[in-house]
Amino acid sequence: MRRADRLFLLIHALRGRRSALTAQQLAQTLQASARTVYRDVADLQLSGVPIEGEAGVGYLLRKGADIPPLMFNEEELEALVVGTRFVRAFGGERLGRGATTALLKIEAVLPEALRERSRQTRIFAPQLDNRMESSGLIDALHSAIGQAQVLRLDYRDGSGEVTVREVEPLALMFWGGTWTLGAWCRLRRDCRSFRPDRIVAHALTGEVFADDPARNLDAYLRGVASR
Structure with a gap:
């Protein structure tokens, strides 16, 4: 255990x-x-x-101690509530649902004073239907990463030119308004960062890629750190 x-x-x-x-x-x-x-x-x-x-x-x-499996002080609880709100707003639908149910489970076993404290948190992340996170794209990319599935992207670069790329998706990063998809690009034969808002179309190729130290997440992160 x-x-x-x-x-x-x-x-x-x-x-x-x-x-x-x-x-x-x-x-x-x-x-x-x-x-x-x-x-x-x-x-x-x-x-x-x-x-x-x-x-x-x-x-x-101790008598009166009705606590969840982990003890949270007020600052930790507020961080948890705020984090949940950001995940719901920016993490895609699947993670958003998970964040909502996780918070409900935690609040269900909190002492009343802490439960009320969680309701008083005044940092919000509004969910808007016109954001990319509501389109299902982040969910699709996240799923492909988790299942190590090769993606075919129609990708528009900064000059507006569209190219077709086969990529091995490695990670999603949120920069506070902008997402990037970290991946191994088979066309460029190098690690690359792609902006999801420039993905014109995407599809699974049906191929599953293997972990390769030369082009896996660690290699991608090393490349990012050296730039």
Whole structure:
């Protein structure tokens, strides 16, 4: 079991209980050793999770502590809310839906004071139907990146000339108003950045490309850093 999953289950096991759970009981639930439980509890306490108790006695969450798997202070929560709003506005429809449901799940287990704090955040990112992010293009590019699918692009350069490119899409970057698609361009035989707003048409070729150190994301990022 991953440590993050184990910490989640540990907090979940303690939530809402009126009596303490011993390290041995928690170890059985988590399928881990008591020594691991002691270490995880200590780490959570240092991180600010209000777990009370001690070895040999047992552990419980402090009364009134209704917390999600991770503790958020006010600044962290506000960053999360604002980030969600930006993802909904600029991240494409699929990530936007994911951001919305993720925030709903987090708010559902927040104490009322923090839940109200999240509603008072005054930084917004309005969603507009006439933006490129609403066209489905960012979703299509994101999907191609995730599935390592070669794309054929009709691409208009800065002078207005349209060329056909086959590219291996590697990453999307948002620069605060402008997106770029990082990719290996088979025509230029080099890493290139493409502006999605200049993509006239796009289609999957049906080919899946393999990771190649000479032209993968690390190679692209090295190229960007050297310019």
